Amino acid sequence: xxxxxxxRVSLASIAxxxxxxxxxxxxxxxxxxxIIATMSIIRGLNNLVEKEMNQLTxxxxxxxxxxxxxxxxxxxxxKYRPKxxxxxxxxxxxxxxxxxxxxxxxxxxxxxxxxxxxxxNPNIVVLGGTPGxxxxxxxxxxxxxxxxxxxxxxxxxxxxxxYAVVQRLFPYRDPLGEEVSVNGKKALVVGIFEEMxxxxxxxxxxxxxxxxxxxxxxxxxxxxxxxxxxxxxxxxMEEAIDQTVAVMRVARGLKPGEPNNFDTxxxxxxxxxxxxxxxWIKVAAFGxxxxxxxxxxxGIMNIMLVTVTERTREIGVRKALGARRSSILxxxxxxxxxxxxxxxxxxxxxxxxxxxxxxxxxxLPIAVPLWSIVVGLVFCSVIGLGFGTWPAWKASRLDPIExxxxx
Amino acid sequence: xxxxxxxxxxxxxxxxxxxxxxxLNGVNATIDEGEYVSIMGPSGSGKSTLMNLIGCxxxxxxxxxxxxGEDVGDMTDNELADIRNRRIGFVFQTFNxxxxxxxxxxxxxxxxxxxxxxxxxxxxxxxxxxKVKLADRMKHKPNELSGGQRQRVAIARALVNKPSLLxxxxxxxxxxxxxxxxxxxLFGDLHQSGNTIVVVTHEEDIxxxxxxxxxxxxxxxxxxxxxxxxxxxxxxxxx
Ligand SMILES: Nc1ncnc2c1ncn2[C@@H]1O[C@H](COP(=O)(O)OP(=O)(O)OP(=O)(O)O)[C@@H](O)[C@H]1O
Ligand SMILES: [Mg+2]
Numbered sequence: 001x002x003x004x005x006x007x008r009v010s011l012a013s014i015a016x017x018x019x020x021x022x023x024x025x026x027x028x029x030x031x032x033x034x035i036i037a038t039m040s041i042i043r044g045l046n047n048l049v050e051k052e053m054n055q056l057t058x059x060x061x062x063x064x065x066x067x068x069x070x071x072x073x074x075x076x077x078x079k080y081r082p083k084x085x086x087x088x089x090x091x092x093x094x095x096x097x098x099x100x101x102x103x104x105x106x107x108x109x110x111x112x113x114x115x116x117x118x119x120x121n122p123n124i125v126v127l128g129g130t131p132g133x134x135x136x137x138x139x140x141x142x143x144x145x146x147x148x149x150x151x152x153x154x155x156x157x158x159x160x161x162x163y164a165v166v167q168r169l170f171p172y173r174d175p176l177g178e179e180v181s182v183n184g185k186k187a188l189v190v191g192i193f194e195e196m197x198x199x200x201x202x203x204x205x206x207x208x209x210x211x212x213x214x215x216x217x218x219x220x221x222x223x224x225x226x227x228x229x230x231x232x233x234x235x236x237m238e239e240a241i242d243q244t245v246a247v248m249r250v251a252r253g254l255k256p257g258e259p260n261n262f263d264t265x266x267x268x269x270x271x272x273x274x275x276x277x278x279x280w281i282k283v284a285a286f287g288x289x290x291x292x293x294x295x296x297x298x299g300i301m302n303i304m305l306v307t308v309t310e311r312t313r314e315i316g317v318r319k320a321l322g323a324r325r326s327s328i329l330x331x332x333x334x335x336x337x338x339x340x341x342x343x344x345x346x347x348x349x350x351x352x353x354x355x356x357x358x359x360x361x362x363x364l365p366i367a368v369p370l371w372s373i374v375v376g377l378v379f380c381s382v383i384g385l386g387f388g389t390w391p392a393w394k395a396s397r398l399d400p401i402e403x404x405x406x407x
Numbered sequence: 408x409x410x411x412x413x414x415x416x417x418x419x420x421x422x423x424x425x426x427x428x429x430x431l432n433g434v435n436a437t438i439d440e441g442e443y444v445s446i447m448g449p450s451g452s453g454k455s456t457l458m459n460l461i462g463c464x465x466x467x468x469x470x471x472x473x474x475x476g477e478d479v480g481d482m483t484d485n486e487l488a489d490i491r492n493r494r495i496g497f498v499f500q501t502f503n504x505x506x507x508x509x510x511x512x513x514x515x516x517x518x519x520x521x522x523x524x525x526x527x528x529x530x531x532x533x534x535x536x537x538k539v540k541l542a543d544r545m546k547h548k549p550n551e552l553s554g555g556q557r558q559r560v561a562i563a564r565a566l567v568n569k570p571s572l573l574x575x576x577x578x579x580x581x582x583x584x585x586x587x588x589x590x591x592x593l594f595g596d597l598h599q600s601g602n603t604i605v606v607v608t609h610e611e612d613i614x615x616x617x618x619x620x621x622x623x624x625x626x627x628x629x630x631x632x633x634x635x636x637x638x639x640x641x642x643x644x645x646x
Binding site: 005009012313314316317318319320321322323324325326327400401404 | 459462464465484485488489491492493497499503504505507516517519520521564568
């Protein structure tokens with residue numbers, strides 16, 4: 001059966017029953033829309049995470065007190081974990097020869113920076129670190145200098161400002177050499193970070209860095225340190241992590257057989273974590289899509305059965321003119337697929353549109369994965385074929401003379 | 408002349424619940440190539456039933472039907488479809504055109520099922536519509552045509568695949584007398600150019616144009632006579 005013919009006939013039959021067709025197609029549209037929109041948003045986030053991962057430099061991993069992936073069974077045990085501090089850093093610097101830069105860091109997530117009468121919102125992230133913290137986190141100094149060993153040793157009140165902080169407090173002035181206050185504590189601006197752009201909606205430019213010793217002087221010593229480690233050879237990341245774990249266990253006095261009371265993770269795990277998180281969203285999206293498409297499939301079957309009944313005479317005429325059963329079967333199958341695909345194409349369009357709308361509203365980058373379009377449209381064809389088979393088979397089996405006599 | 412239709416003891420019995428309705432009851436007849444035959448008889452005598460059997464749209468309950476020497480009873484569904492497509496042109500009382508398709512497309516259908524290429528189809532369809540004098544109505548849908556024009560489209564469709572046998576079941580039943588004569592004139596021409604034609608009709612006027620009249624009564628042949636056909640023009644003048 002030729003495609004043009006089937007296309008024309010199905011468009012005509014859709015046009016002939018707009019309401020019924022659009023109600024049926026709604027399910028298809030929703031199903032495909034869900035797939036496309038969800039996958040586009042997740043892919044957009046994924047791209048972002050991967051971008052950040054690249055920024056975070058692939059040759060760095062991190063040692064931290066608590067597990068990256070929260071495991072509910074172990075919550076009790078986690079409370080008693082000793083903090084990570086200077087002794088572990090020193091142990092790693094001395095004994096882990098696969099680690100090039102070992103840099104401890106602590107964070108504060110809501111500080112206000114003031115300059116004269118100007119103040120930022122209380123949303124500035126303060127990094128307490130060492131000179132190595134900057135390369136390990138992928139922060140580049142645009143002007144001025146990095147923190148120095150002396151800054152750390154003497155807990156000097158010096159600060160490196162993020163781009164957004166500079167924009168806010170020093171619109172007309174060079175901040176280098178100026179004195180600002182970080183949460184009320186005076187500090188000398190010695191450097192400025194390069195602009196980083198927004199990462200995952202938390203603005204990476206709203207950030208300042210001070211020596212870790214200064215940080216502890218201001219905020220106290222309660223916080224456990226994270227240790228970022230740049231490895232000697234990125235190809236030997238696994239080995240370096242194993243070595244680090246061994247050194248950490250000794251430094252923390254763990255006996256053989258005792259579980260680690262710290263966790264290590266590297267930026268590729270960020271992607272794993274992300275995929276873990278989004279896996280269920282994807283499953284849910286496919287679930288919704290599958291249900292919508294199944295419901296739509298029943299609708300398609302219904303509409304096709306009605307079509308076959310309505311067009312019984314036409315089928316009789318076609319048979320009288322020499323149509324074989326197979327021609328009738330393929331005509332109605334093709335019509336079912338075309339009908340479903342019309343919904344599918346609308347779904348793809350609306351899916352892309354709503355992904356961009358949502359993305360725009362939430363300030364997220366959107367990337368429409370080609371495979372999601374292919375999967376969506378293939379799903380439609382499968383649904384069309386699956387649910388169109390019975391009506392088409394019925395049509396093909398009609399007795400020509402009875403079909404012609406049908407009123 | 409070679410036999411195109413051979414009917415041997417054909418019966419067709421419809422069963423409605425427990426009641427058996429014999430629509431045809433032992434019909435024997437032979438029609439040769441090139442004949443122009445009319446089938447007559449009162450309503451319910453089995454004319455349409457017989458035509459549908461000859462047209463391979465239906466199968467007899469018993470008896471043997473040979474089409475150009477081949478036993479139709481032995482044929483598969485696909486073979487029957489191909490015979491309807493290539494060897495038989497069927498014209499119905501109610502035209503049976505596809506309402507949403509234009510004249511061209513209606514006439515094109517048998518060629519699509521014959522698997523003919525698009526260019527060839529175009530030539531054939533145009534020639535067929537030319538023959539029924541509807542070349543200027545190709546883009547018209549059935550509801551944009553008069554009854555006579557619709558039936559001419561149906562005739563073009565029946566002829567387009569150059570069948571050896573043209574069957575018409577009361578082709579003028581829904582037409583006024585003037586239009587009926589136009590159609591009969593067309594049939595006369597088709598017969599002149601070598602087509603075998605079997606036409607069912609109620610009207611003696613129409614049957615008068617044919618060479619042979621088979622009369623049915625209660626599913627049996629009551630008479631089967633050759634006659635000298637009237638010319639269409641004579642009838643038209645007489646009426
Ligand atoms: N599908 C059917 N089911 C049951 N009985 C049928 C069926 N088709 C025809 N019949 C019966 O078979 C007999 C012959 O019908 P048929 O249609 O062949 O008559 P006809 O000669 O064509 O009549 P008309 O001139 O009115 O068209 C009738 O008694 C009719 O009731
Ligand atoms: Mg009849």
